[in-house]
Amino acid sequence: MTDIFRQQRVAYLLGVSLLLASVTLLLLGASVGSTGFESVLNAWNDPVALQIVWDIRLPRTLGAWTAGALLGLAGAVAQGLFRNPLADPYLLGSASGASLGVSLALVFFGVSPFATQWLVRLGLTGAAFAGAVGAVLLTLMLAKGVQHTLRLLLAGVIVGVVLGAFASLTMLMVPEVMQAMQAFMLGSTGFVGWTACALMAAVWLGCMVVAWMLSQVLDGLSLGEATAASLGLPLPKMRAALVAVLALATGTAVAQTGLIAFVGLAAPHLVRSVAKTTHGRLIFLSSLMGGVLLMAADTLARWLIAPQELPVGVLTAVLGGGYLLWLMHRSTRASSGASL
Numbered sequence: 001m002t003d004i005f006r007q008q009r010v011a012y013l014l015g016v017s018l019l020l021a022s023v024t025l026l027l028l029g030a031s032v033g034s035t036g037f038e039s040v041l042n043a044w045n046d047p048v049a050l051q052i053v054w055d056i057r058l059p060r061t062l063g064a065w066t067a068g069a070l071l072g073l074a075g076a077v078a079q080g081l082f083r084n085p086l087a088d089p090y091l092l093g094s095a096s097g098a099s100l101g102v103s104l105a106l107v108f109f110g111v112s113p114f115a116t117q118w119l120v121r122l123g124l125t126g127a128a129f130a131g132a133v134g135a136v137l138l139t140l141m142l143a144k145g146v147q148h149t150l151r152l153l154l155a156g157v158i159v160g161v162v163l164g165a166f167a168s169l170t171m172l173m174v175p176e177v178m179q180a181m182q183a184f185m186l187g188s189t190g191f192v193g194w195t196a197c198a199l200m201a202a203v204w205l206g207c208m209v210v211a212w213m214l215s216q217v218l219d220g221l222s223l224g225e226a227t228a229a230s231l232g233l234p235l236p237k238m239r240a241a242l243v244a245v246l247a248l249a250t251g252t253a254v255a256q257t258g259l260i261a262f263v264g265l266a267a268p269h270l271v272r273s274v275a276k277t278t279h280g281r282l283i284f285l286s287s288l289m290g291g292v293l294l295m296a297a298d299t300l301a302r303w304l305i306a307p308q309e310l311p312v313g314v315l316t317a318v319l320g321g322g323y324l325l326w327l328m329h330r331s332t333r334a335s336s337g338a339s340l
Helices: 002-031 047-082 094-109 116-142 149-173 174-185 194-213 215-221 223-229 233-255 263-274 279-305 314-337
Strands: none
Touching: 002 047, 002 263, 002 279, 047 149, 047 215, 047 233, 047 263, 047 279, 094 116, 094 174, 116 149, 116 233, 149 174, 149 233, 174 314, 194 215, 194 233, 194 279, 194 314, 215 233, 215 279, 223 233, 263 279, 263 314, 279 314
C-alpha cells in the first residue's frame, strides 16, 4: 500500500511539474521570434508589437502545446492498445494518408480547374485530416475490424507503405508540389492561429474524456487479451472506440502542424521512466509531456538560428531519436550487467 501511495505521489508531482513547465514555456515562446524580446516589452505601447505577440507568437506557442498534447495522448493509447512500447500515433497509416491527401490537394490546386472550388473550401488542413482518417478507415477495412490486434497492426503497416508510395509518386509526376510537401512533411507550427488552437483544444478535451473512460480496457489488455476478456470487458467495442480516439487525435494534430516525429512515441516513454501508474494517469501525463516536448522544440527551433528558424519536425526527430538511442544503450548495459 505504501508503494502505491508513493507512485501516486510521484505521478502527481510529475503532473504539477509538467503544468509549470507548460506555463514557463508559454511565456518563453511568446518572447522568442525574429524581433526578439522587444515585442513583449513594447506590447502595451506599440500596436505592431502587440499584434506580433497576440496574433502570431501566442497562438503558435499554444498550438504547439495542443498538437503535442494530442500526439502524446495518441501515443499512449497506441502503445497500450497494441501492447507495444514502440507503437506511435502514425501506426495505422494516418501519416501516409495525410501526406497523400495534401499532395493530391496541391496537385488539384494547380492543375484541375474543376476541383479547385471544393478543394479551396476544404483546404490543405481539411485534405490532411481527410487523408489521415481515410487511411485509418482503410486499415480497419483491410483488418476486418478491430478483433485481432496483430492483423490491425499489419494492415496499418501495409496501408502506410502503399499510401506513402502513392504520395511519392504524386510528387514525382508533379514536381511543382515538392516544396510545399516538404514543408508539410517536416512539420511546422508557423501557420497555427487562434481558430486552429481552439479546434485542437476541443478535440483534445473530447479525446481525453473518452480515453480516460476507456483506460480500464488498456489496464486489462496489459495483462493479456484473455485476462481482459475474463474481466467481462466488451473488448471489440471498446477497442473500436480507442482506435477512433487515436485516429481523431492524430488526424487533428497532423492537419494543423504537418508530420512531427517522435513526440507521440517518446512522451509515454518519458512518463513511464519517472512514474509507474495506471493507463488513466499515463494518458493524461503523456499528453502533458507531449505538449511540453513540442512547445520546447518549437521555441528552440525559432531561437537557434534566429531570425530564421528550423523545421520543428526535424528538431523533434533528432532529439527524439537521440533519446531512444540513449534508452536502448542504457537498457543494453543494464541487461549486460545483470547477466554478469
